[in-house]
Amino acid sequence: MAEFFAMGGYGFHVWTCWGLSGILLGGLGIARERRLRRTAKLAKQHDERAKREEPNP
Amino acid sequence: MLSYFSNPARFEAFARWASPLALLVLFGCLAFGIPMGLYFSPEDYQQGHTVRIMYVHVPAAIMAELVFGFIALMSLTAFVWRHTLADACARAAAGPGAIFAALTLITGSVWGRPTWGTWWVWDARLTSMLILFLTYIGYIAVWQMGTDENKSARLARIVGLVGFINVPIVKFSVDWWNTLHQPASLLRADGPTIHSSMLWPLGLMALAYIALFSWFVLSGVRTSIYEKQIARRAQPLASRPIKPEQMAAGDQNG
Amino acid sequence: MALRRIVRAVAQRDVVLSLAGGGGWLQGIVFYAVFVAFMAFAFGPGEDALRRAAAPTIWLATLFAIQLAASEMFIEDIQDGSLQTLAVEQTSLLGYVIGKLAGVLIIVGGPLIVAAPIVSIMFAVGATNLAILLPSVAMGALALSLAACVASAINAALQGGGRFTAILAAPLSIPVLIFGIDATSLAIESSQIWSVEMQFLTAMTLFLMAIVPGFSVLALRLGLE
Numbered sequence: 001m002a003e004f005f006a007m008g009g010y011g012f013h014v015w016t017c018w019g020l021s022g023i024l025l026g027g028l029g030i031a032r033e034r035r036l037r038r039t040a041k042l043a044k045q046h047d048e049r050a051k052r053e054e055p056n057p
Numbered sequence: 058m059l060s061y062f063s064n065p066a067r068f069e070a071f072a073r074w075a076s077p078l079a080l081l082v083l084f085g086c087l088a089f090g091i092p093m094g095l096y097f098s099p100e101d102y103q104q105g106h107t108v109r110i111m112y113v114h115v116p117a118a119i120m121a122e123l124v125f126g127f128i129a130l131m132s133l134t135a136f137v138w139r140h141t142l143a144d145a146c147a148r149a150a151a152g153p154g155a156i157f158a159a160l161t162l163i164t165g166s167v168w169g170r171p172t173w174g175t176w177w178v179w180d181a182r183l184t185s186m187l188i189l190f191l192t193y194i195g196y197i198a199v200w201q202m203g204t205d206e207n208k209s210a211r212l213a214r215i216v217g218l219v220g221f222i223n224v225p226i227v228k229f230s231v232d233w234w235n236t237l238h239q240p241a242s243l244l245r246a247d248g249p250t251i252h253s254s255m256l257w258p259l260g261l262m263a264l265a266y267i268a269l270f271s272w273f274v275l276s277g278v279r280t281s282i283y284e285k286q287i288a289r290r291a292q293p294l295a296s297r298p299i300k301p302e303q304m305a306a307g308d309q310n311g
Numbered sequence: 312m313a314l315r316r317i318v319r320a321v322a323q324r325d326v327v328l329s330l331a332g333g334g335g336w337l338q339g340i341v342f343y344a345v346f347v348a349f350m351a352f353a354f355g356p357g358e359d360a361l362r363r364a365a366a367p368t369i370w371l372a373t374l375f376a377i378q379l380a381a382s383e384m385f386i387e388d389i390q391d392g393s394l395q396t397l398a399v400e401q402t403s404l405l406g407y408v409i410g411k412l413a414g415v416l417i418i419v420g421g422p423l424i425v426a427a428p429i430v431s432i433m434f435a436v437g438a439t440n441l442a443i444l445l446p447s448v449a450m451g452a453l454a455l456s457l458a459a460c461v462a463s464a465i466n467a468a469l470q471g472g473g474r475f476t477a478i479l480a481a482p483l484s485i486p487v488l489i490f491g492i493d494a495t496s497l498a499i500e501s502s503q504i505w506s507v508e509m510q511f512l513t514a515m516t517l518f519l520m521a522i523v524p525g526f527s528v529l530a531l532r533l534g535l536e
Binding site: 004007009010011013014020021024028035039040043046049 | 095096100105106107109110113114117152153156159160163164167168170171269272273276277279280283284286287290291
């Protein structure tokens with residue numbers, strides 16, 4: 001196991017690259033998903049309120 | 058097909074099944090790609106374990122270039138056919154593209170440390186990636202700076218197109234500059250000789266990145282559709298434009 | 312109005328304004344002189360170091376001076392409404408953009424091109440005929456103005472206050488710098504005027520000439536809406 005993490009002496013380099021890739025891409029992914037959910041919810045609220053206020057067409 | 062997706066409601070319906078599919082492909086590829094890349098693939102006879110950096114470096118580099126091509130294509134589509142969703146696509150792609158470019162630079166630099174002996178070398182490909190990163194920053198700045206979203210969208214098309222035309226020119230000039238000023242470096246990261254056991258994790262990771270990017274675009278466009286809906290609701294009734302549903306009803310052949 | 316007359320009228324107005332308004336043309340050359348002096352201090356008085364730094368110094372000073380001037384080339388006309396007036400009168404905005412470019416080249420580019428041989432003397436360049444570096448520097452001033460022009464038009468349309476011209480112009484300016492510095496170095500060192508680098512610099516300039524005016528007009532029209 002320790003051997004796996006050491007990566008033949010290059011553990012720092014390999015894990016930095018994989019870690020940063022995961023953090024940056026994953027972070028953007030989570031940020032986007034949260035923003036999508038928030039705006040979708042907000043849009044739905046606006047929609048329902050609009051329907052209540054103008055039931056004409 | 059282009060005009061098919063120009064309708065927000067239809068895009069929404071498409072995204073509803075395409076988004077989960079993209080995530081499925083992403084996690085499927087990662088489930089095999091990560092263990093293969095980090096453990097099961099052999100180490101390079103020259104570079105040892107550092108070759109494992111390749112599995113995150115090369116896909117990021119490919120994506121950084123592809124994504125700018127995508128932005129240019131969407132800019133052109135928006136330019137010629139005036140599809141507003143094309144603008145939203147280009148906008149949604151810019152952030153991930155910049156991150157792919159940044160990751161290429163960072164992982165290239167960290168890979169360069171054991172390979173070249175320094176953190177940074179003005180290697181032709183790293184240098185042109187740096188300039189591509191600057192282009193991304195400029196493109197994003199246009200979206201961020203403007204106060205009027207419609208105006209920003211149309212200016213961004215110009216930046217996307219000019220930036221894309223400029224990419225091969227930058228590549229050529231940087232190659233020229235590099236070969237003239239920097240005699241052959243100690244050890245090239247050109248190619249650890251790739252054999253099939255390395256090709257598999259590389260292909261899987263590349264596919265994962267493509268799936269991730271697709272998901273980024275889908276979710277980004279959906280967000281901007283919702284944002285537009287909210288903005289429309291917030292407007293007073295009289296100045297409200299025609300709803301997309303009504304537009305679609307009148308536009309049967311579209 | 313014919314295109315040529317618009318170009319001339321706009322360029323003339325800018326030149327006259329900068330001469331009368333005390334400063335437009337001085338600003339560029341003063342910046343240039345200060346930058347060159349700083350570079351000399353940075354590289355030290357040793358002749359070898361200075362000689363190597365001559366072409367890069369000339370080019371960087373030109374780049375920054377032009378960007379300084381060009382970053383605000385459209386903002387004033389948008390803010391005081393004169394561009395609006397031109398658009399309403401159906402004046403060709405293409406002519407306006409070319410006129411503006413000509414103005415920048417005369418006001419800022421002209422003095423810089425004249426100053427380039429003086430800098431090369433101060434930077435211990437031993438060439439006998441200093442006029443030999445002029446073609447590359449003049450071509451570079453044109454190319455760099457074009458790159459700054461489209462960036463400045465986009466920036467003006469965004470009403471961003473000139474803060475993003477540099478980042479937008481950078482990707483277009485870098486190839487110009489790469490070929491230009493080499494072309495000037497070769498001219499200084501081995502008296503080659505029409506070197507391969509100079510040919511690429513010319514090609515890049517022609518390319519910019521082909522795309523910049525059209526896209527600048529497009530951006531300015533958006534800025535007027």
